[in-house]
Amino acid sequence: DAGVIQSPRHEVTEMGQEVTLRCKPISGHNSLFWYRQTMMRGLELLIYFNNNVPIDDSGMPEDRFSAKMPNASFSTLKIQPSEPRDSAVYFCASSLVLATISYNEQFFGPGTRLTVL
Amino acid sequence: QKEVEQDPGPLSVPEGAIVSLNCTYSNSAFQYFMWYRQYSRKGPELLMYTYSSGNKEDGRFTAQVDKSSKYISLFIRDSQPSDSATYLCAMSASRGTSYGKLTFGQGTILTVHP
Numbered sequence: 001d002a003g004v005i006q007s008p009r010h011e012v013t014e015m016g017q018e019v020t021l022r023c024k025p026i027s028g029h030n031s032l033f034w035y036r037q038t039m040m041r042g043l044e045l046l047i048y049f050n051n052n053v054p055i056d057d058s059g060m061p062e063d064r065f066s067a068k069m070p071n072a073s074f075s076t077l078k079i080q081p082s083e084p085r086d087s088a089v090y091f092c093a094s095s096l097v098l099a100t101i102s103y104n105e106q107f108f109g110p111g112t113r114l115t116v117l
Numbered sequence: 118q119k120e121v122e123q124d125p126g127p128l129s130v131p132e133g134a135i136v137s138l139n140c141t142y143s144n145s146a147f148q149y150f151m152w153y154r155q156y157s158r159k160g161p162e163l164l165m166y167t168y169s170s171g172n173k174e175d176g177r178f179t180a181q182v183d184k185s186s187k188y189i190s191l192f193i194r195d196s197q198p199s200d201s202a203t204y205l206c207a208m209s210a211s212r213g214t215s216y217g218k219l220t221f222g223q224g225t226i227l228t229v230h231p
Contacts, residue, residue: 031217033218042125042205043221045218045219045220055217055218097217104209104217105163105166106163109160110159111160
């Protein structure tokens with residue numbers, strides 16, 4: 001298995017531009033998570049989906065951030081307009097969450113390093 | 118106050134030392150406790166997980182959970198330079214709105230020098 005795939009790996013953009021991050025979860029997983037990691041705040045959960053439906057988006061910082069999961073094999077995280085404070089590493093993770101068990105391992109992608117100038 | 122508190126360090130130890138990493142938490146609903154390891158410029162990877170209270174050992178690594186104190190630990194024996202990484206604790210509730218969701222500590226940066 002190729003694991004969780006994220007693209008691009010690096011993104012440098014100017015303030016005000018739209019940024020779209022992409023994620024392909026592990027085949028067969030039914031949950032997908034978007035995280036943001038900074039030195040100051042650590043790893044923060046932004047939003048997560050279960051069976052392509054957003055379950056909890058309370059971590060999305062503001063309306064400039066939006067996420068979609070049109071099917072089980074693809075998700076996007078969009079920032080519009082981008083700001084310098086959005087500079088961070090964005091991780092996508094996927095998991096198989098079953099009603100019969102509570103423990104679930106999340107598998108992380110390699111991350112997208114975003115720099116907003 | 119964050120639900121999970123973890124000292125970010127950094128922690129620097131000589132090769133062969135015993136390393137102790139810790140997290141405290143405030144949410145009594147947490148039942149599953151995990152340690153993830155993150156190498157530089159990589160995504161976190163699961164190292165160990167424990168259910169409820171108790172100890173779990175895997176090679177040089179031992180995870181401990183004390184639910185009465187809301188305190189978890191990871192011990193690394195005979196530390197090696199290859200153990201240099203950021204270690205993140207993570208927790209999950211077994212029921213309710215947190216189902217499927219992990220709450221992470223900030224991570225502790227560990228360097229093991231030869």
